[in-house]
Amino acid sequence: MQYSYQALADQLVQDMQAGRRPTGERLPSVREGAAAFGVSASTMVRCYRHLEAQGWVQARSKSGIFVADWRAQRAARPSVKVAAPVAAPAVAFEHFASLQQRMSELYSLTAQPLRMGLHLASAAADWYPVEALARMGQRVLRSNPRALGAYPTGTGLPEFKAALIPWLAALGLDVEPEGLLITNGSTEALAVALRAVAQPGDAVVVESPAYFGLLQMLENLGLKALEVPCVPEQGMSLEALEYALEHHSGIRAVVAMPNFQNPLGCAMPESHKRRLLKLVERFGVTLIEDDAFGDLCNQAQRPQPVKAWDRHGSVIYCGSFSKSLAPAFRVGWVVGGRHHARIASLKLSQSLVTPLFEQAVLAQYMQSGAFAPHLRKLRERLAANLPLVLAAVQRHFPLDCRVTSAGGWWLWVECAPGVDTLAVLRQAVGQGVAFTPGVLFSAMGKHGNCLRLNVAQPFGPEMEFALATVGSLLKRHSLVL
Amino acid sequence: MQYSYQALADQLVQDMQAGRRPTGERLPSVREGAAAFGVSASTMVRCYRHLEAQGWVQARSKSGIFVADWRAQRAARPSVKVAAPVAAPAVAFEHFASLQQRMSELYSLTAQPLRMGLHLASAAADWYPVEALARMGQRVLRSNPRALGAYPTGTGLPEFKAALIPWLAALGLDVEPEGLLITNGSTEALAVALRAVAQPGDAVVVESPAYFGLLQMLENLGLKALEVPCVPEQGMSLEALEYALEHHSGIRAVVAMPNFQNPLGCAMPESHKRRLLKLVERFGVTLIEDDAFGDLCNQAQRPQPVKAWDRHGSVIYCGSFSKSLAPAFRVGWVVGGRHHARIASLKLSQSLVTPLFEQAVLAQYMQSGAFAPHLRKLRERLAANLPLVLAAVQRHFPLDCRVTSAGGWWLWVECAPGVDTLAVLRQAVGQGVAFTPGVLFSAMGKHGNCLRLNVAQPFGPEMEFALATVGSLLKRHSLVL
Structure with a gap:
């Protein structure tokens, strides 16, 4: 049998x-x-x-x-106590069929208290100018409490737009206030961009591995994800993209993070960015550019987005301060190119307007001139942290792991074929440690032997412990194979 | 010819x-x-x-x-100066085909400075406890600035949920924290509720007249709106609803505002609410209950929502503080019944999480016990304001206008057949006055001889002027007929 x-x-x-x-x-x-x-x-x-x-x-x-x-x-109850860090996981795990379920599992696994969570996209809270933002927030509330009683309208606080536009101009983006829409983070920016260009049943090209939130969004919008491989040094493979565009007629958009891709951290060279733009223009599809990590380089010079070369409105540009300045504020934006009017209408009927208080604070912060120095410091921290984390990974992880560390925010670790990092995660959370298993970064179930580590947390004994824990679990799983 | x-x-x-x-x-x-x-x-x-x-x-x-x-x-340029209030409108208006265009026209018409705008859903800013909210906001920022640097996760701030749940319990809703999702206003609550139960091409029953934002949302989601007439004293006609449910097989949901419907202001009697619930249960469709105006009665006793009688999770309940407490905060919620898990997933991939600062302030405000007294005062203001506005309407409007004033927030005015209130609006904005033309409250172009007036603004000379202006334009338009 x-x-x-x-x-x-x-x-x-x-x-x-x-x-x-x-x-x-x-x-x-x-x-x-x-x-x-x-x-x-x-x-x-x-x-x-x-x-x-x-x-x-x-x-x-x-x-x-x-x-x-x-x-x-x-x-045992499905919860893991940090007080008993050596206990095996007591959760009765199901075999998961779809990405939604895999994501739900990640959320429920990491909902418990952890010693060290390396699974989120968050940096250390004190790497952000929280005191300055809080002070400015108090000032905004003190100076104009009546604004809290006004029903907000429009596509963004004019003062915030006025502060953001020169910043975008420095990246090479030529934006008018009417062409800029403030959103609830870049998640909403991406969602309305996708809804503006694609209908249920249409196909959208994404990078592989891709940010799992994007894959879930596509699934929820009834869109098909065509996963085009990403190469650490170059970002999305343009050869594979061209092949996909030639062979599928229903492709409406390409979603890409040309700067510090999540999860690979790779940045597309400028020559590739220009080629990418030409390619989407040749095939008449829209490029949705997610630049949420663009400011988070570990170099002094921030690379330009593809949007900087866009002369025909072919690129929908999505940005955010959730990673670079104010995680709790949930303020992002979208420059919609030729789709902007449709995008603005979709945003309006999706959540009306973005809260104005956060925008008022961000406007003050940018006007104060503190943003550039803050970013410089944040980049230095990322750049100083990365080698420490990398060395610890090399100390603890199996020798046959391949580590990609192109940006300063993530490490992408590819383990030996057959290693199931989701199974490793289930055990790791039992020891108070979490990372993101690779299988979340593909709707096709690829990358099951990979994992993503958030390294935007200051290196210290806790992270050493976390990496040692994950490393030893990986070694054990390699042995079982 | x-x-x-x-x-x-x-x-x-x-x-x-x-x-x-x-x-x-x-x-x-x-x-x-x-x-x-x-x-x-x-x-x-x-x-x-x-x-x-x-x-x-x-x-x-x-x-x-x-x-x-x-x-x-x-x-002349398409803008109207308030400085020349008697000038005829200089905008070359198009003949509008769809609701989206009619809404765009309303937005562009009312984007100019107005003497008195009665077209929005806003109340006077100082009818809200703005000083108290600002003070509490300052305290939140002072006591925990680090929270601004934390990447928010989850379905809402636990403290806010804990403060909201007893409030919902007093309305008859039995809600656990896991069954409550905090959203970017009730607009987002409605959007994710609709996406959870209906696919593009499906039909959704709405009240007629209906809130135009809802109609736009349906259009943007590719859903068909079946408009079931609303009766001032009873809300949605249950006879018409039953007929619609019997004759259309593709109906997935009924969206209704049983408490103080926008724009009619009518409240459904309790017996009708129970019948409505039984009806949707019998046909296996979901009731999406928009209770954003539920707290805004001009009586002492706030009516219960339909959700209070729901024992099978057939009702998705959407609420908000945008009208009752803090317009600028954009905080709403949804209790999703049997669709809750799907709703939470859609919210996550639509805008991740709702900003936490506003929730922290609202939690403090509710804990302080100030909400109930604030609401009492707001209701008294609405109740005192309404007769003054009504009297002015009777002074200035044509005698054959029929006025509905069931709630305390809106007046719905039905003019003689043939009066085109959109044309009247175009002239009114030239005199610095705006209202909402009735044709916006129907996807079928109904209600063209009606208009909605926001009466949640303190009555005074400005409102008298506004009502006199609209009244005299209505009289002139009646004459041309």
């Missing part, structure tokens, strides 16, 4: 529940089991992973797979 | 441009023209309206229709 991994797992669970395989018994190794049950080694591995994830078995480093104390484990 | 109004208008324009009908010439009256050109009186009226809207002719009260100084008028 040819077992599927699930049928084999069910069989083993029945054996355990009936007492035929008691707690503590050593189970066959992958090689032995494959022979004994007449399955391939990879089916055997998937079976054990599944059982381990559900708490039925335990993999012990260097000694093998054992029947776990599953009665206790499965009875 | 049988002219259409457009062909007749084109013919008259040619005559004017060729000098055959010089500036200042009196044109035939409606009756004379109808006979002379062989058209019906209503075609003649539409023709003159169209020409007047485009600046070709001028209707002079009690004396007739004259060829305008169209060279000067049509050369």
Whole structure:
């Protein structure tokens, strides 16, 4: 009989529940089991992973797979205490079919208190000018409390637009106030941009790996994601993009982060940016440029966005201060090119207007001239932090891991083929540590052996602990293979 | 030859441009023209309206229709100065095909400085506790500036949810924190609710007249609006709703404002609310209840929402503080019933999270116990204001206008059949006064002889002037008919 991994797992669970395989018994190794049950080694591995994830078995480093104390484990509440950092994960994990479910799992896994969460896009709170922003916020409230009672209208606070436009001009963007729409973060900017150019059923090209929030957004909008590979040194492969544009007629847009792509951190060289723009123009599709990380280079000179060369309104430019200046403010913007009127209408019927208080504070902050010095400092911190994190990764991670560190915000780690970083994450959260598993960065289930680490957190003992924890789990998982 | 109004208008324009009908010439009256050109009186009226809207002719009260100084008028820039309040509108108006365009026209008309704008949903800024909110905002910023640097996650600030839940409980809603999602105003709440239950091409029942933002939202989501008449004393006609549900198979949801409907202001009696719930349950459709005006009764006792009787999660409840407490904060919420998980996912991929600062301030405000006294005062103000506005409307408006004033926020005025309130608005803005024309409250172009007045502004000489202006324009338009 040819077992599927699930049928084999069910069989083993029945054996355990009936007492035929008691707690503590050593189970066959992958090689032995494959022979004994007449399955391939990879089916055997998937079976054990599944059982381990559900708490039925335990993999012990260097000694093998054992029947776990599953009665206790499965009875435990689905929460992990940091006070018991060595406890195995007590959550009964499901086998997840879709990206939505994988994302839900990430959210529920990381909802518990963690010693070190490297899974989010956040930097250390005190890397931001929080005192200055709070002071200016107090001033705004003191000087004009009546504004809180006014029903807001329009596409953004005029003072904020006036402060933002010179900043955008310095990046090479020629924007009028009417061509600029302030949004609830760049997430909303992306959402209205996509809705403006694509209808349900249309296809959109994304980078692979791609930011999982974008993939979820496409799924929720009924759009198909065509995943075009990203190369660390160059960003989206333009050869692959050209091939995709030639072979699919239903492509409406290309979504790309040419500056410090999430999760690879790579920046597209200027020559590639110009080629990318020509390519989308040749095929008559829109480029939606997500520049949320553009300011977060670990170099002194911030690279220009593709939008800087756009003369025909082919690029919808999305930006944000959520990463560079004020994470809690949720203020982003969109410069919609030839789609701007439609974008503004969609924003209006999606959330009316963006709160004005945050915009008033940001306007004051920019007018004060403090933004450029703040960014310089933030970039220096990122640049100083990265080598420390990289060295720790090299100390702790398996030797065959390939690390990409093109930007200053992320590390993208590619482990040996077959390593399941989602399974590793489930164990890591049991020890108070989280990262983002690679499988979240693809709607096709690619990148399962990769992981993303947020390195915009000051390096110290906690991060050392976190990286050591993840490294040792990765080594153990490599051994089981 | 049988002219259409457009062909007749084109013919008259040619005559004017060729000098055959010089500036200042009196044109035939409606009756004379109808006979002379062989058209019906209503075609003649539409023709003159169209020409007047485009600046070709001028209707002079009690004396007739004259060829305008169209060279000067049509050369003028499309802006209206308040400094010259008696000037005729200089905007070359288009004939509008869709609701989107009608809304754009309203926005551009009202973008200019106005003496009195009665077209928005705003109340007087000092009717809100702006000083207290500003003070609490300063305290929030002083006590925890670091929060501004933290990347927000989750479905709402826990403290705000904790303060909101007892408030909702007092309305009869049994809500857990996980079943409550904080949104960017009730606009976003409605948008994610609609996206959760309906796909492009589906039909959604709305009240008629309905809030134009809702109609625009449906249009932008590719949903069909089925307009079911609203009766001032009872809200949505349940007989008409039942008929619609029986005769259309593609209806996914009913969107209703059972408490103080926008624009009618009517409140559905409790017996009708129970019947409405039973009806949607019988047909297996979702009720999306917009309760944004629920707190704004001009009675002491606030009516319960339909959600209070919902035992099967059939009602998606949307609320907001934008009308009742803090207009500039843009904080709303949704209790999604059986659709809640899907709604939360859509919100996440639409705008990630709602800014936390505003929620922190609102949490403090509610904890302080000041909300109930504030609401009492706001209701008293609305209740005291309404009779003054009503009396002025009766003084100035044509006698055949029918006024609905069930709530305390709006007046809905139905003028004689044939009066085009959009044309009246174009002239009113020239005199610095705006209201909302009825045609915006229907995707089918109904209610063209109606208008909505915001009466949540303290009555005084400015409002008297505004109502006198609108009233005299309405009288003049009635005369032309």
